[in-house]
């Protein structure tokens with residue numbers, strides 16, 4: 001029997017659309033136990049307790065990908081990561097299923113193999129990369145192979161995920177993006193992405209502030225999030241360094257160099273908006289697997 005623990009992730013991280021991802025200190029835990037036959041899923045809403053559960057889909061695909069065989073599996077889920085809110089819940093399920101299968105098969109796969117399988121299932125590597133490797137990662141595809149590069153985040157930085165009640169499907173949030181973009185916007189994002197990475201690495205507040213813009217997705221997606229503008233105003237009032245849309249939303253990530261300013265934003269925001277705020281840190285460890293009795 002194995003416990004698999006996977007962190008939530010925030011993709012895009014400003015100007016790094018579809019490339020950057022950050023693992024956060026919020027985890028989903030999954031126990032995999034081999035049984036005589038069939039599939040038994042416990043611990044989540046009944047509507048997810050079937051073979052269409054993404055954890056099981058990834059589990060099954062992983063077993064098939066190496067032509068392995070497992071008689072049956074019981075999966076017990078303990079995961080409070082909000083669904084369809086841009087915190088990488090689908091990557092969490094996919095990574096858990098893949099790593100759970102690998103464990104029950106006796107660990108034939110490397111982390112790079114797992115990364116490739118999970119990226120294929122998810123369709124893009126930006127969430128699965130930090131969910132597997134932890135920390136801040138830049139990832140992209142090279143000739144069909146997912147590549148990941150780790151980046152540092154300065155320990156002086158504090159993070160707060162602001163999670164609205166509204167769900168947003170990634171499909172819907174991708175459909176509203178324009179099909180083409182200008183050279184000017186592409187250049188803007190290249191410069192801001194590189195600057196922001198250096199800002200996060202050094203903790204330089206001025207650099208983080210000046211390079212936190214994005215023109216590829218945030219201008220379009222913020223219209224789907226009514227809480228964006230009130231939060232933006234509070235971020236300015238209480239001197240946050242950056243406000244980002246986490247993945248395809250609706251969660252927004254606030255970065256500050258003091259936990260006090262995040263507390264103030266949280267308190268004021270609760271007076272006007274129905275959101276849940278989580279004070280988080282960067283999770284340096286990605287997926288964890290251990291044998292349990």
Ligand code: HSE
Nearest residue numbers: 011018126170247248
């Ligand atoms: N990079 C993706 C997007 C993350 O923003 O659409 C969501 O899965």
